Amino acid sequence: MSRTTRLREEVRTMLEENGTANTVEIFDHLNERFRWGATMNQVGNILAKDSRFDKVGHVRGQFRGSVYTVCVWGLRPSEALVKAS
Numbered sequence: 001m002s003r004t005t006r007l008r009e010e011v012r013t014m015l016e017e018n019g020t021a022n023t024v025e026i027f028d029h030l031n032e033r034f035r036w037g038a039t040m041n042q043v044g045n046i047l048a049k050d051s052r053f054d055k056v057g058h059v060r061g062q063f064r065g066s067v068y069t070v071c072v073w074g075l076r077p078s079e080a081l082v083k084a085s
Contacts, residue, residue: 004038004042004045004046006034007030007034007038007042007043007046008046008050008052010029010030010033010034011026011030011043011046011047011050011053012052012053012075014026014029015053015073015074015075016075019074020056020072020073020074021072021073021074022059022070022071022072022073023040023043023044023047023070023071023073024063024064024068024070026043026047026073027040027043030043047071047073051076052075052076053073053074053075053076054073054074054075054076054077055071055072055073056071056072056073056074057071057072058070058071058072059072
């Protein structure tokens with residue numbers, strides 16, 4: 001059993017509700033939602049290695065007081081269709 005099962009399910013739920021979100025928004029949501037939170041490395045690995053999530057693009061903006069380019073994530077189209085039916 002994966003140690004990140006609850007985190008993965010929460011990311012899926014968030015993306016179903018919002019459509020897309022960038023990595024920093026997902027990180028903040030997980031750390032507000034769960035008492036134990038997640039590290040940025042955990043969030044990056046969850047998003048990159050889970051086939052349900054798809055990288056939609058990049059956005060450059062000010063996060064945490066500095067300017068960064070972060071990835072924008074969404075649900076893979078096949079996942080969105082399965083949940084809608």
